[in-house]
Amino acid sequence: xxxxxxxxxxxxxxxxxxxxxxxxxxxxxxxxxxxxxxxxxxxxxxxxxxxxxxxxxxxxxxxxxxxxxxxxxxxxxxxxxxxxxxxxxxxxxxxxxxxxxxxxxxxxxxxxxxxxxxxxxxxxxxxxxxxxxxxxxxxxxxxxxxxxxxxxxxxxxxxxxxxxxxxxxxxxxxxxxxxxxxxxxxxxxxxxxxxxxxxxxxxxxxxxxxxxxxxxxxxxxxxxxxxxxxxxxxxxxxxxxxxxxxxxxxxxxxxxxxxxxxxxxxxxxxxxxxxxxxxxxxxxxxxxxxxxxxxxxxxxxxxxxxxxxxxxxxxxxxxxxxxxxxxxxxxxxxxxxxxxxxxxxxxxxxxxxxxxxxxxxxxxxxxxxxxxxxxxxxxxxxxxxxxxxxxxxxxxxxxxx
Numbered sequence: 170x171x172x173x174x175x176x177x178x179x180x181x182x183x184x185x186x187x188x189x190x191x192x193x194x195x196x197x198x199x200x201x202x203x204x205x206x207x208x209x210x211x212x213x214x215x216x217x218x219x220x221x222x223x224x225x226x227x228x229x230x231x232x233x234x235x236x237x238x239x240x241x242x243x244x245x246x247x248x249x250x251x252x253x254x255x256x257x258x259x260x261x262x263x264x265x266x267x268x269x270x271x272x273x274x275x276x277x278x279x280x281x282x283x284x285x286x287x288x289x290x291x292x293x294x295x296x297x298x299x300x301x302x303x304x305x306x307x308x309x310x311x312x313x314x315x316x317x318x319x320x321x322x323x324x325x326x327x328x329x330x331x332x333x334x335x336x337x338x339x340x341x342x343x344x345x346x347x348x349x350x351x352x353x354x355x356x357x358x359x360x361x362x363x364x365x366x367x368x369x370x371x372x373x374x375x376x377x378x379x380x381x382x383x384x385x386x387x388x389x390x391x392x393x394x395x396x397x398x399x400x401x402x403x404x405x406x407x408x409x410x411x412x413x414x415x416x417x418x419x420x421x422x423x424x425x426x427x428x429x430x431x432x433x434x435x436x437x438x439x440x441x442x443x444x445x446x447x448x449x450x451x452x453x454x455x456x457x458x459x460x461x462x463x464x465x466x467x468x469x470x471x472x473x474x475x476x477x478x479x480x481x482x483x484x485x486x487x488x489x490x491x492x493x494x495x496x497x498x499x500x501x502x503x504x505x506x507x508x509x510x511x512x513x514x515x516x517x518x519x520x521x522x523x524x525x526x527x528x529x530x531x532x533x534x535x536x537x538x539x540x541x542x543x544x545x546x547x548x549x550x551x552x553x554x555x556x557x558x559x560x561x562x563x564x565x566x567x568x569x570x
């Protein structure tokens with residue numbers, strides 16, 4: 170393949186500035202908007218599934234935990250009905266607690282989840298810009314695209330950054346008890362969070378962090394590398410082979426023909442539906458690839474997190490750091506032994522770690538795909554105008570806007 174240029178366009182800056190000399194804020198805006206819209210999309214699509222809170226990517230903090238705790242239909246375990254849906258749960262909570270329920274119990278977890286998603290998307294864009302020169306220019310279409318290894322490393326770093334900043338939220342979610350708020354110990358989620366973080370300190374915040382780091386970093390690496398590979402390399406290879414294999418007569422008769430090139434070869438533009446199809450396929454594949462790592466590690470993490478609250482109380486009695494760290498390290502050994510017993514009961518490690526994998530992944534795919542599509546559209550919106558890419562084959566020139 171060779172690359173040519175079409176219509177001239179404003180030359181992008183390589184120093185991260187726009188034409189006016191101001192810093193380029195496109196990467197930050199892309200990350201924040203994509204994370205926010207993805208959170209809203211997840212909640213909207215979740216209505217069609219019977220586990221609205223657990224659907225798709227699991228939020229760091231469950232914003233409906235308190236609403237379920239005060240809902241009589243949920244507590245009675247009557248089975249699924251429309252009263253179990255997110256709107257119904259929120260409506261009952263507002264009727265019971267008043268409109269103050271939204272800012273006190275719902276908005277803080279939602280903002281926390283949006284912040285974590287924004288950190289992931291923004292960190293990925295910044296890392297990719299540092300590792301790949303073409304991506305640092307902020308163009309709408311990067312050609313040649315970053316290699317798989319580059320997107321993998323960028324996702325790995327972004328996932329690590331996300332895991333680090335999400336550690337306090339993980340610690341709160343693990344130790345959260347709705348009974349504490351129901352009994353009036355805390356006025357709101359924010360009041361509970363401040364008190365609990367002071368109580369457990371840094372030691373408690375980063376307890377179990379190793380599993381979270383591995384899950385988030387590897388999951389994000391597979392997530393973004395799979396998405397970028399199918400969206401870019403697979404798409405370019407497909408259009409090159411598809412239009413390159415067609416006869417000149419069929420191209421001249423097609424609606425994709427633009428004009429005759431200066432070299433005598435026809436210039437065509439790929440069908441408008443091809444790239445969105447690859448974008449959707451990339452989102453689905455990225456979701457499945459990340460779940461291959463995150464699903465089994467989540468199973469291990471759930472077992473390990475059950476020990477943390479007991480370790481918190483032991484740490485209050487024993488102030489020696491060496492004893493405390495020894496207990497936390499020993500907790501990993503106990504987790505492995507318990508998981509080994511559970512795996513034997515399930516018929517092996519594979520059956521245990523990947524139980525409910527299919528349904529969990531299916532629930533996650535719609536919002537993941539939608540979120541990545543929004544991420545890509547917003548990234549292009551804030552990108553610089555660039556020259557059109559021309560892929561030349563023996564009998565045709567393929568123009569990519």
